[in-house]
Amino acid sequence: MTHSSDTTRRRRLNVGRIWAFVVLAALIFIAVFPILWLVLTSVMPSNLIMRSDPTLFFTPTLEHFREIFGSGREAITTYLVNSIIVTLVSTICAVFLAVLAAYGIARIRPRGHAQLSLLILTSRMLPPVGLVVPLYLIASQSGLLDTHLALILPYIAINIPLATWMLQGFFMDLPKELEEAAMIDGCGQVAAFFRVMLPLAGPGIAAVSVFCFVLAWNDMVLALPLTLREAVTLPPFMSQVRQEEGVAWGQLGATTVVVMAPVVTFTLAVQRWIVSGLTAGAAKG
Amino acid sequence: MVVVLLIPIANNAWISLHEWSLVGDEAPRFIGLDNYVEILQTPRWRNTLLRTGLYVVLTVSAQVLLGFLIALLLHRHFPNAKVARMLLLMPMMISEVVVGNIWRLLLNFNGGLFNWFLGLVGIDPVFWLGPGRAFWSVVAVDIWQNTPFVTLVLFAAMQTLPSELLEAASIDGARRWQQVRSVIMPMIQPAFLLVLMFQTMFAIRSFSTIWLLTEGGPGNETSLLAIDVFRAALQSYDVGLGAALSWCLLLLSLGITILYIRWLKRDPLV
Incomplete structure (x- = not known):
C-alpha cells in the first residue's frame, strides 16, 4: 500500500x-x-x-x-571610429575622475556622504531623455554640435555618479592598514594610493569601466540629436539605415554584431565583479 | 559632478515655459505653463501620456509575472544550471539598439521568420509593425528583452532563503502553491519591489528599440513620451513643447524614485 x-x-x-x-x-x-x-x-x-x-x-x-569594413559606399569605418573615440575618451575620463572622487569619499568620509550617495543614485535614475533638449540647444549655440566633444562631455557627466558610487564601495572594502603600512615603509600618500590601493581596486575599476563603456557605446538617445554627419556613432547610423530604400540585411546584421560583440565579451568578463560592486556600493553607501 | 547634470535639467524646465521654435526668427516667448496645458488638453499629446501608461502597465506586469514564474522554475528544478541561466539572461546583456535590429529582421513583412512561420501553419503574412499591431509588437519585444532582469533578481533572492523554511512548511503539510504564496513570496518582497521600480523606470523611458522598429509610427501608434520628445523638439523644432514633454517624463521618474526611497526607509528589512 x-x-x-x-x-x-x-x-x-x-x-x-x-x-x-x-x-x-x-x-x-x-x-x-x-x-x-x-x-x-x-x-x-x-x-x-x-x-x-x-x-x-x-x-x-x-x-x-x-x-562594411571595406572602402565602398556601405563602409561603416567612419562611424566605428567615431564610436571608439567617443567611448574610449569618455570612459577613461569618467573612470579617472570617479576613482579620485570615490577614494576621497571612502577615506575622508565627509559629513553627509550618505546623503551624497543617495543624491548620486537619484541623479543616475533620471532618464537621459531629459537632457536631450537643453544639450541640443547648448551644443548648437556653442558650435559643438556634431563634434566628438558634444557626446564625450555628457557621457562623462552621466557616468561619473554611478562609477563613483560603485568605486567607493570597493575602496571601503580595502583595509586602511595596508595603506598605512606602505606609508610607514616610506611611501607618500600619493605613492601609497597609486602603488598599493589602485592595483588592489583593479577588479572594481575594470567592472566600473565596463559599465561606462557599455553606456557610451550603446547610447542612441543623445547621439541621435547631437550628431549630424561628421560625428555620427554606430547606433544613430543604424537608425538611419532603415529610411533608405531596401535595407541591406546582411550588412545591417554584420554591423549589429560589431556593436554587440564587445559589450557581450566585456560584460561576461567582469560579470562577477559587477554584482559584487553593486552590492558593495549598496551596503556601504 | 551632480551640477553638470542638474543645470541642464533645470535649464530644461526653463525652456519648457517658453514658446520656442527653432524655425523662423521669432525669439523665445515666455508663456508660463501653457505647454503643459497643451499636453493635457490636446488629444495628440494626451494620448501619448495614456499610451505610455498602458505600455508601462502591460510590459511591467508581464515581466514581473513571467520573471517570477521562470525564477521559480529555476529555483525548484535547476538551481545549479549555470549555463542555462546564462543563456536565459542573454536578452538582458544586449543593448536596445541590437534588440531593435534583431526584431526588425524577425518581424519583417517579406521573409521575416515570423511570417514564414505563419506561412507554415497556413496563415497569410502579417504586417507586424503595421497599423493595429505595432503597439503590441513593441510591447512583446520589450517583454522579451527585460524579463530576464526580473528572473535574475528574483532567483537570487530565492536562493538566499533558508531551505529549512521550506522543509518546515512542507512538513507542516503545505502544498507547493501554498509554499510559494505564504513562504517564498513574502520573503522576497523587497526584491519584488526593487524590480517593480526598476522595470517601471526603464519602461517609462523606452526609446531606442521602438525608434528602430517604428519611429513611433504607424501614425502615432507607438509614440511614447520619450519618442515624442524627439518628434516635437527635433522633427517639428518645437523645443518648448519637447522640453515640457521630457519634464513630464522626469517628474514621473522622480515620483517613482521618491516612492521607492521612502519605502526603503520605512522598511528596516532591506
Whole structure:
C-alpha cells in the first residue's frame, strides 16, 4: 500500500521534471534564438537572406563584414571610429575622475556622504531623455554640435555618479592598514594610493569601466540629436539605415554584431565583479 | 559632478515655459505653463501620456509575472544550471539598439521568420509593425528583452532563503502553491519591489528599440513620451513643447524614485 503510493509519487515527480525540462528548453530557445538568428544572418550569403524559405544550412561567408569594413559606399569605418573615440575618451575620463572622487569619499568620509550617495543614485535614475533638449540647444549655440566633444562631455557627466558610487564601495572594502603600512615603509600618500590601493581596486575599476563603456557605446538617445554627419556613432547610423530604400540585411546584421560583440565579451568578463560592486556600493553607501 | 547634470535639467524646465521654435526668427516667448496645458488638453499629446501608461502597465506586469514564474522554475528544478541561466539572461546583456535590429529582421513583412512561420501553419503574412499591431509588437519585444532582469533578481533572492523554511512548511503539510504564496513570496518582497521600480523606470523611458522598429509610427501608434520628445523638439523644432514633454517624463521618474526611497526607509528589512 505504502509502496504503491510511493511509486506513483515518484512517477509524478518524474513527469514534473520532464515538463520542467521541456519548459526550460522552450524558454532558452525563445531567449537565444533571435540573437542566434542575427549572428547567422550576418554570415549568410545575400541571396539566402529574407527568403520565403529560410534555411539553417548554408556555407557561412564573411562577405558582409568585408563590405562594411571595406572602402565602398556601405563602409561603416567612419562611424566605428567615431564610436571608439567617443567611448574610449569618455570612459577613461569618467573612470579617472570617479576613482579620485570615490577614494576621497571612502577615506575622508565627509559629513553627509550618505546623503551624497543617495543624491548620486537619484541623479543616475533620471532618464537621459531629459537632457536631450537643453544639450541640443547648448551644443548648437556653442558650435559643438556634431563634434566628438558634444557626446564625450555628457557621457562623462552621466557616468561619473554611478562609477563613483560603485568605486567607493570597493575602496571601503580595502583595509586602511595596508595603506598605512606602505606609508610607514616610506611611501607618500600619493605613492601609497597609486602603488598599493589602485592595483588592489583593479577588479572594481575594470567592472566600473565596463559599465561606462557599455553606456557610451550603446547610447542612441543623445547621439541621435547631437550628431549630424561628421560625428555620427554606430547606433544613430543604424537608425538611419532603415529610411533608405531596401535595407541591406546582411550588412545591417554584420554591423549589429560589431556593436554587440564587445559589450557581450566585456560584460561576461567582469560579470562577477559587477554584482559584487553593486552590492558593495549598496551596503556601504 | 551632480551640477553638470542638474543645470541642464533645470535649464530644461526653463525652456519648457517658453514658446520656442527653432524655425523662423521669432525669439523665445515666455508663456508660463501653457505647454503643459497643451499636453493635457490636446488629444495628440494626451494620448501619448495614456499610451505610455498602458505600455508601462502591460510590459511591467508581464515581466514581473513571467520573471517570477521562470525564477521559480529555476529555483525548484535547476538551481545549479549555470549555463542555462546564462543563456536565459542573454536578452538582458544586449543593448536596445541590437534588440531593435534583431526584431526588425524577425518581424519583417517579406521573409521575416515570423511570417514564414505563419506561412507554415497556413496563415497569410502579417504586417507586424503595421497599423493595429505595432503597439503590441513593441510591447512583446520589450517583454522579451527585460524579463530576464526580473528572473535574475528574483532567483537570487530565492536562493538566499533558508531551505529549512521550506522543509518546515512542507512538513507542516503545505502544498507547493501554498509554499510559494505564504513562504517564498513574502520573503522576497523587497526584491519584488526593487524590480517593480526598476522595470517601471526603464519602461517609462523606452526609446531606442521602438525608434528602430517604428519611429513611433504607424501614425502615432507607438509614440511614447520619450519618442515624442524627439518628434516635437527635433522633427517639428518645437523645443518648448519637447522640453515640457521630457519634464513630464522626469517628474514621473522622480515620483517613482521618491516612492521607492521612502519605502526603503520605512522598511528596516532591506
